Every structure is written in structure tokens, then in C-alpha cells.
Amino acid sequence: MNVFEGAACAFLWAQSQAVELDFWTKARWALWLLVGFFGIFPGIVAYMVWLERKVAARFQDRIGPNRVGPFGLLQPIADAIKLITKEDLVPGGADGAVHLAAPVLVITSAFLVMAVIPFAVGLAPVNLPSGLVYLIAASSLSPLGIFLAGWSSRNKYSLIGAMRAVAQLVSYEVPQVLATIPVVLWAGSFSLVSIFDRQVNQGWFVASPPGLLGFVILFIASIAEVNRAPFDLPEAESELIAGYHTEYSGMRFGLFFLAEYLSVFAVSCLATAIFLGGGMPIPFLAFPVNLLGESAWSYVIVDAMLLAVFLVKVLAIVFVVLWVRATLPRMRVDRLMNFSWKYLVPLALVNVLVAAVWYELVIRPGAFDAGRWMMGTAVTGPIVAAACWGVFAINRAHGARAPVSEQWPSVGRIGPGVGGRGVSRRGL
Amino acid sequence: MLRNLFLVISTLGLACALATVLSRNLVRAGLWLVAFFFCVACLFVLLEAEFLAALQVLVYIGAVSILLMFGIMLTRGVQGTDPTSNPSARLAPGLVAGGVLFLLLSYGISRERGLRTQRSWATTGERPAIEPGTEGPSTPRRDAINNMGKALGVELMSRYVIAFELAGLLLTAALVGAIAVAHREEAFEPSSKGAPASSPAAESASVA
Amino acid sequence: MESDIPLDWFLLFAAAAFAIGLIGVLTRKNAIAVLMAIEIMLNAANVNLVAFWRYGPLRPEAGPIPGLVLAVMVLTVAAAEVAVGIGLILLCYRRFKAADVDQYDTLSG
Numbered sequence: 048m049n050v051f052e053g054a055a056c057a058f059l060w061a062q063s064q065a066v067e068l069d070f071w072t073k074a075r076w077a078l079w080l081l082v083g084f085f086g087i088f089p090g091i092v093a094y095m096v097w098l099e100r101k102v103a104a105r106f107q108d109r110i111g112p113n114r115v116g117p118f119g120l121l122q123p124i125a126d127a128i129k130l131i132t133k134e135d136l137v138p139g140g141a142d143g144a145v146h147l148a149a150p151v152l153v154i155t156s157a158f159l160v161m162a163v164i165p166f167a168v169g170l171a172p173v174n175l176p177s178g179l180v181y182l183i184a185a186s187s188l189s190p191l192g193i194f195l196a197g198w199s200s201r202n203k204y205s206l207i208g209a210m211r212a213v214a215q216l217v218s219y220e221v222p223q224v225l226a227t228i229p230v231v232l233w234a235g236s237f238s239l240v241s242i243f244d245r246q247v248n249q250g251w252f253v254a255s256p257p258g259l260l261g262f263v264i265l266f267i268a269s270i271a272e273v274n275r276a277p278f279d280l281p282e283a284e285s286e287l288i289a290g291y292h293t294e295y296s297g298m299r300f301g302l303f304f305l306a307e308y309l310s311v312f313a314v315s316c317l318a319t320a321i322f323l324g325g326g327m328p329i330p331f332l333a334f335p336v337n338l339l340g341e342s343a344w345s346y347v348i349v350d351a352m353l354l355a356v357f358l359v360k361v362l363a364i365v366f367v368v369l370w371v372r373a374t375l376p377r378m379r380v381d382r383l384m385n386f387s388w389k390y391l392v393p394l395a396l397v398n399v400l401v402a403a404v405w406y407e408l409v410i411r412p413g414a415f416d417a418g419r420w421m422m423g424t425a426v427t428g429p430i431v432a433a434a435c436w437g438v439f440a441i442n443r444a445h446g447a448r449a450p451v452s453e454q455w456p457s458v459g460r461i462g463p464g465v466g467g468r469g470v471s472r473r474g475l
Numbered sequence: 476m477l478r479n480l481f482l483v484i485s486t487l488g489l490a491c492a493l494a495t496v497l498s499r500n501l502v503r504a505g506l507w508l509v510a511f512f513f514c515v516a517c518l519f520v521l522l523e524a525e526f527l528a529a530l531q532v533l534v535y536i537g538a539v540s541i542l543l544m545f546g547i548m549l550t551r552g553v554q555g556t557d558p559t560s561n562p563s564a565r566l567a568p569g570l571v572a573g574g575v576l577f578l579l580l581s582y583g584i585s586r587e588r589g590l591r592t593q594r595s596w597a598t599t600g601e602r603p604a605i606e607p608g609t610e611g612p613s614t615p616r617r618d619a620i621n622n623m624g625k626a627l628g629v630e631l632m633s634r635y636v637i638a639f640e641l642a643g644l645l646l647t648a649a650l651v652g653a654i655a656v657a658h659r660e661e662a663f664e665p666s667s668k669g670a671p672a673s674s675p676a677a678e679s680a681s682v683a
Numbered sequence: 684m685e686s687d688i689p690l691d692w693f694l695l696f697a698a699a700a701f702a703i704g705l706i707g708v709l710t711r712k713n714a715i716a717v718l719m720a721i722e723i724m725l726n727a728a729n730v731n732l733v734a735f736w737r738y739g740p741l742r743p744e745a746g747p748i749p750g751l752v753l754a755v756m757v758l759t760v761a762a763a764e765v766a767v768g769i770g771l772i773l774l775c776y777r778r779f780k781a782a783d784v785d786q787y788d789t790l791s792g
Contacts, residue, residue, distance in 0.1 A: 145506065177624050180529040187537025191509065194544055198502060210548070213541055220537070237526075237624040481688045485696045492700050492723050496707035501716060508719050511700075515726045518696070521688065522737045527754055531729075534758050539722065539765045546715050546769040550782040565710045573706035580698035584691050593740065596694060601687035602738050615747035626748055627755065634746050642759045649763035656770035 079172045084158055092308040093123035099369050106373035127301070135297035138201060145199035150295065150302035152192030157309040159185035164316045165240045167326050167353035168336060169346070177237040182317065183224055186272070189306070190216040193281065193291050196303070200294035208290025211380065212281030215271060218387040219278075223268035225395035226261045229402030230321045233410050243325045249415050250331040251324035256424060256431040257402040262322040264395050266364075269314035271387070273307060276372040280380055315364040316357075323360050326353030331415065389442050397434040401427050481521060488514030501547045509540045526623035693734035700727035712783040714772045718765065725761045729754045 097112065097119065104111030112119030137146055162185075163178035165171035175181050190213050197209020230252055231237060234245040242252075252258040271278035282290030292303045319325060328334060335352045339345055378386070409415075409423035491511040498504040512535040519528035589595035603616070619626035631639040700723055707720025736750025746752075776782050 142503075145503070148506075175525065176622050177526040177529055180526060180533065180624065184529040184532035184537065187533050190541055191536060191544075194541065195506070198544075198548075213545070217538070217541060231624075235625065236622065477688050478686060478692075481692060485692070488696070489699055489703065492703040495719055495723065496703055496710070496716075501713060504716060504719060508722065511723060512726065515730060518693070518730055519733055522693070522733045524733050524737070524751060524754075527733060527751055527758075530755065530758060534762050535722070535726075539762060542765055542769055543715060543719060546718075546772055549773055550715065550776045569706045569710035572709055573702040576705055577698055577702035580701070581695055584694045584698060597689075597691050599690040599738050601689075603740075616741055619747035619751075623748070623751070627751060630746050630748055630752055631755075635752050638752070638756060642756055645763050646759060649766050653766040653770040656767065657773045 076172070083172065084161070088158070088161060088309060088312070089305060091312055092305055093127060095308045095312060095365060096126070096304075097123050098365070099372075102366065102369045103373050106370075130301040130304075131298055133297040135299060136294075138294050140201040141294065142199040142201075145195050146294075147299070149192045149196035149199060150292075150299050150306070152195065153189050153306040154302045154309075156185055156188035156192065157306040157313060159188070160310070160313045161316070163239050164313070164320055165243050165325060166316075166357055167350040168339065170350060170354065171240055174238060174240045178239040179227060179231060179237045179242075179321070182239075183220075183227075186310075186313075187220060189310070190220075196295070197291035200291075202294050204287045204289075205291050205293045208281045208283075208287045208293070211287075212274065212291055215274075215278065215280060215383060215387075218384060219268045219271040219391075222264050222387060222391035222395045223272055225392065225399060226265040226268065227321060228395075228399050229257050229261045229405075232399075232402055232406055239320055242321050246324040246327065247333045247336050249410060250420075251322065251327065253322040253324075254330045255405055255409070255420075256428040257398050257405050258322060260394065260398050260431050260435070261402070262318065264391055264398065265318055265322065266367075268387075268391060269318065270368060270371065271383075273310040273314060275307075275311065275368055277375040277378050278383060279377060280383060283377055311365060311368055312361065315361045315368070318364055319357060319360045326355075326357035326360075328352070328356045385442075390438055393438050394434060397438075398431070401430050401434070404430070477521070481518075484514050484517045484521070488518070502544065505540055505543050505547065508543070509536050512536050512540070523620050524623065526627065690734060690738040693730060697727040697730040697734070700724075700730070712785055714775070714782050714784050715769075717784060718768050718772070722761060722765070725757055729757050732757070 100122075101111040101119070112122040115121040115125050137143060160182055162172045163175055163182055165174070193212045193216070194209050197205040197207075197212070200206075230242055233249070233252060234242040236242065236245075246252055253262045274281050280290075281287075282292065284290075287293070292300055295303060324330065326335070335349045335356075339349050405423050405427050408426060409419050412419060488511055491507045491514060494507040495504050495511060498507060512531060516528040516531040519525070519531060585597050587596045704720045704722075704724035704727060707723065708717055711717050711720060732750045732754045736748065736754075739750075741747065742749075772782060775787055779786055781787075
């Protein structure tokens with residue numbers, strides 16, 4: 048399917064008409080492409096894998112990789128060499144072209160998402176006026192790739208994994224998108240650079256009750272979007288071998304692997320950029336950005352600070368993702384759907400309304416001041432808390448009323464009055 | 476440069492559309508359809524409507540094509556082959572009809588004269604410029620292009636608010652209708668199809 | 684020197700895509716394939732709308748982006764149409780055990 052790659056190139060190339068296409072722009076893009084997208088991001092992924100193995104090992108009271116290099120630091124390189132040199136198997140009955148196109152589509156999606164993240168002032172690869180929509184659109188390509196991977200493998204486990212994955216990804220995309228609406232409302236723009244600028248003036252968007260709720264919803268939905276535990280049903284190894292990439296080996300599997308970790312990195316970057324104030328170290332101070340002067344050195348110093356803080360925040364979020372993975376068991380498939388449609392989507396919808404209240408109370412009057420912030424928190428905080436409580440209470444009550452049927456998957460004995468309270472409850 | 480780009484994209488797009496129509500395997504047809512949607516999104520970018528291009532990718536590739544794939548999975552065999560279609564008997568009349576339609580349309584396009592105050596379509600060689608300095612510092616069209624999301628939101632909430640409300644009503648009706656239609660009555664098969672069938676509508680409601 | 688794309692190239696592309704969609708609607712039997720062909724035709728119409736918006740004159744009473752609003756409406760309707768269409772096809776498949784449009788002939792007496 049070279050059509051996709053060609054069209055993707057054409058897409059990027061066509062974007063160039065919107066900006067001034069002089070030599071320096073081209074050089075900058077070539078630099079981003081070569082250094083960032085082929086050098087740094089795969090390197091980040093490699094060491095995220097190392098970090099995950101180390102962190103998970105500590106959680107499980109093990110040591111983790113420690114043979115190759117000091118602290119096992121060369122382990123990712125050894126793994127990469129192993130992946131590249133492995134035999135590239137395609138099942139006999141597989142649909143060859145689609146089997147190849149699927150991982151390419153997934154990895155393309157993961158890379159395209161990174162193209163609009165503003166890492167620091169002037170350090171966004173492309174500043175699109177509709178960057179957030181572009182980002183969501185690019186990330187919505189990956190369910191298709193996963194579906195094709197499962198379909199083309201001609202393997203029942205692959206197909207079940209792919210169907211699960213698509214249902215899950217499409218479901219969790221809704222709360223993920225809805226959770227970003229408050230940010231767009233407050234910044235008045237889809238451009239991630241404008242959102243960052245707005246946070247320089249107004250403080251981090253997470254520092255408000257609707258922002259906090261939006262951040263939490265975005266975080267949960269993003270974990271589900273990138274198929275991480277506890278939402279890793281599409282590749283649940285105890286049920287489905289490896290889910291949609293069962294029939295992949297060698298570097299094709301490596302592409303899926305790369306895409307998964309790159310997506311984790313990308314959603315962490317997204318959450319950092321739109322909720323956690325990008326590279327700003329202190330919530331309500333425009334601290335490093337106001338040092339920007341005319342000289343090039345001030346840019347270098349400020350950008351270095353911003354980039355360092357940005358990466359620390361991203362690392363913190365990645366650590367939480369790993370922590371969640373090491374702590375929580377996998378969800379059941381019906382509860383997974385329930386959690387998206389009955390909990391996250393209503394909460395996200397309420398959150399949009401609360402965000403409008405916050406906009407009227409705090410952001411529209413003008414420059415940030417503490418009194419208005421206190422008032423806004425006092426008004427919206429109880430609403431957010433009540434909404435969370437209400438959604439959970441209604442769902443619990445609804446779930447308790449539903450009868451337990453014979454078909455319902457359950458751990459303990461089933462029957463009227465036999466199953467314990469915690470065993471046969473419907474819903475979450 | 477632009478012209479070559481357009482020619483490449485449109486040729487790819489038409490080839491993908493043709494492959495969609497002629498492919499025997501339904502899943503592959505869906506795949507070609509995705510490529511066609513992508514080419515159309517590229518054309519939108521060439522028309523400086525990048526917001527619409529992103530929406531196109533989001534709604535069509537992210538939701539509609541997935542839904543079509545689900546439909547294929549649930550009605551065909553898993554492999555998606557289409558053995559009942561018999562192109563040879565119907566293909567010739569269909570091709571003739573399509574060819575005649577295209578000839579008619581292209582005749583109309585090339586012979587259009589235009590209103591009294593406008594140029595005809597065939598002689599409109601270039602788009603109205605939006606570079607600064609041609610019509611003053613700020614024109615509505617330039618502002619709309621530079622911040623299309625905002626312009627679209629303002630328009631939908633002011634001038635086209637009735638259309639917007641109707642679209643919302645339509646989406647709600649489609650959401651409820653799709654669930655009601657596709658819902659299985661039998662209790663022995665727990666239905667999970669309501670959720671995927673309804674989601675694209677909800678999704679486009681959230682972006683619209 | 685760069686020269687701009689003429690308007691009628693977009694129109695011809697849209698006309699060709701529309702004709703291809705028509706071929707699909709006429710020749711395919713499978714209901715989902717017909718739905719795909721209809722999507723092609725809707726996309727062709729969208730290209731036309733956006734092209735006329737970008738190339739044509741702007742009337743002040745229509746706002747800055749009339750063609751785009753119309754295109755977004757088409758997008759919305761297409762999404763709703765596919766959701767309902769797939770639902771209907773599933774229902775017909777359950778009732779007639781076939782996904783081919785020429786077997787849904789209960790009304791033909």
C-alpha cells in the first residue's frame with residue numbers, strides 16, 4: 048500500500064504551501080525529519096522499553112535487565128538488533144499487501160501525531176492553525192491499521208483481538224476528544240502553540256476543577272487508546288496469545304512495538320502540552336518565557352529550560368502509566384465498554400458545560416488574578432465533585448438493580464441469593 | 476508545482492475510487508475507499524481548507540471506514556470476498572452510464588458561461604489571492620482560512636444556527652435509530668453492536 | 684513561476700469521481716459496496732463545494748465560509764447515513780440471510 052505513504056508525503060508537502068517555503072524552512076523540516084523522527088523518537092522509545100522493564104521489575108521485586116551494559120542500558124540496542132535480524136514470516140493464507148500495510152499505517156499514525164507538539168518556544172515541528180484536530184485525526188488512523196493487521200493475518204486470535212481493539216479504540220476516542228474541548232474553549236484556538244501561549248498567561252489549564260477532570264478523563268482514555276494495561280484486552284496474552292499482532296514477527300512486529308510506545312510518549316506529550324502547561328515549571332508564573340530577549344542566547348537558554356521541564360513532565364506521566372500497568376489487573380470486556388459509555392462520556396459532557404462556566408467566571412474577564420480564580424474554583428469545584436459522585440451513584444444503583452443472568456460472566460457461584468455482593472454485580 | 480501535485484493526487488484518487496468500485500474483495504474495496512478519502516483530504520489541503528481535511532480524515536477514515544469494515548465482518552464471511560457479485564453482466568451498462576454521465580458533466584463544465592458579473596468556470600485560472608496587501612490588511616476570507624476552526628464555530632453558531640441544530644437533531648436521531656435498528660431482540664446473544672454502531676455519530680457530534 | 688490550479692480541474696475531478704460512484708451504485712450487488720459508492724459520490728460533491736467556495740466571489744450576506752459550512756453539513760449527514768445504513772443492512776441480513784440488494788424483493792409482489 049504505497050498509496051498511503053505517497054499520500055502522506057503529498058499531504059505534508061501540500062501543507063508547505065501554507066507557510067513560507069524558503070530554504071531555512073526546508074532545512075528546519077529536514078532536520079526535524081532526520082534527527083527527530085528517525086533518531087530521537089525511536090531512541091526515546093527504546094529507552095522507554097528499558098524503563099518499563101526496570102520499573103515493572105522493581106514493582107515485582109526483581110532486578111530487571113542488568114546483563115548488557117551498565118544497568119542493562121544497552122539492552123534496547125540488543126533487542127533492536129535481534130528484531131531486525133529475525134526472520135520475517137508471513138502466514139501462508141495471509142493477505143500479503145494488507146499484512147504489510149497494517150504496521151506501516153499504525154507507525155505512520157504514531158509519527159504523524161508528533162508533528163504538532165510544541166516542545167518549547169519555536170520548537171514545534173509544524174504550527175498548524177488546526178493542530179489539535181489534525182492530531183486527533185492522525186491518531187484515529189491507528190484503529191484502521193490494527194483492524195487490518197487482525198483481518199489480514201487469517202488467524203482467529205488476531206481477528207478477535209482486532210475486533211476488540213477497534214471497539215475499544217472507537218469507544219474511548221469519544222471521551223478523549225470531549226476531554227480536550229475545555230482547552231480549546233479556553234484558548235480560543237486549535238493551535239497547540241496558541242494553547243501553550245494561553246497557559247503562559249493564564250496558568251496551567253489543569254489548575255482548575257474542570258481542567259483537572261478533563262485531564263483525568265484524557266489520561267484514562269489515552270491509556271485505553273494506546274492499549275496499555277488495564278485496557279490491554281486487544282493483546283491480552285492469557286486469552287488471545289498476542290491479539291492482533293499474533294502473526295507478526297521480525298521487524299513488522301517491531302513496528303507495532305515501536306508504535307505502541309511512541310503512542311504512549313505522544314499522548315503524554317499531548318497531555319503535557321494542553322493541560323500541564325508545556326514546559327512551564329510553575330503553574331501561574333510565566334517564568335522562563337518572560338526572560339526571552341532579542342539575543343539568540345536567551346532563546347537557547349529559555350528553550351533548554353522549557354524542554355527539560357517538558358521532558359520531566361512527560362517522564363512523570365509515562366511513569367504513572369507504567370505504575371498503573373504494574374498495579375491494576377486487566378478489565379473485563381463488558382466493563383471496558385461500560386466504563387467508556389456510562390462513566391467517561393457523561394462526565395466529559397458535563398465537564399464541557401462546567402468549562403463554559405469557568406470560562407465566563409475566570410477567563411473572559413481578562414488577565415489572571417487570584418480572587419477570580421478562587422471564586423471560579425468555589426463555584427465549579429462542587430459542580431465537578433457532584434457530577435462525579437452522581438455518575439458513579441447512578442451507575443452503581445442501575446447496576447445493582449439489573450438481574451444476574453446465567454450467561455453473565457462471573458467468578459463465584461451464580462443464582463438467586465447465592466452470589467455474594469461483590470461477585471455478581473453488573474456494571475463496574 | 477501545484478499543478479503537478481494536483482495531477483498526482485487526483486490521479487491517485489481516481490484510481491483508488493475505481494479500485495473501490497471494481498474490487499471483488501470487500502475489505503480491500505474498503506481499503507481503497509480509505510485511500511480515496513485520504514486523496515480528497517489532500518485536495519482540501521490544496522484548497523486551503525486544512526480544517527476540513529482534518530475533519531475528513533477524522534470522520535471518514537476514523538469512523539465511517541471502520542463502521543463499513545464492521546458491517547462487512549458481520550454480513551459476509553470473515554474474508555470479505557464478494558462471490559455473488561457478477562460484474563461482467565452488469566459492468567458494461569454501468570460503465571456506459573458512468574462514462575455518459577462524465578461526458579455530460581465535463582461538457583457542462585467546459586461550456587459554462589458564468590453569470591453576468593462572474594467569469595466562467597473554465598476560464599477561472601486562479602483563486603482570489605489572500606496574500607496581505609492585495610485588499611487591505613484583513614479580509615474575511617483570509618481570517619477564515621487562517622483560523623478556520625474559529626470561523627466555522629462562529630458561523631455555525633450565528634448565521635447557520637438552524638442548520639446546525641438540525642444536524643444535531645439528525646445525529647441524535649441517527650444514534651437512536653442505529654441502535655434501535657441493529658439491536659438484537661434475542662436474549663441469548665448479548666449484543667455489543669450498539670456501541671460501535673453508534674459511536675461515529677457521537678464522534679462527529681463531538682467534532683461538529 | 685508557480686501557476687495556480689484552474690478551477691475546472693477540481694470540477695472535472697469531482698465529475699469523474701461522481702461518475703465512478705455511479706458505476707459502483709449500478710454494478711455492485713452487495714449493499715455495503717453500494718454504500719461505499721455513495722460515499723464516493725458524496726465526497727465528489729464536497730470537493731465541488733469547497734472548490735467553489737475558494738474560487739468564487741464572496742457575498743457579504745453569506746459569511747466568509749458558506750461552502751465549508753455546507754461541506755461540514757454533508758460530512759455530518761454522511762456519518763449519520765452510514766450509521767443508519769449499516770444498521771439497516773444488518774437488519775436485512777438477519778431477515779433475508781443475504782447482503783445483496785437484489786434479494787430484498789419482498790415489495791415486488
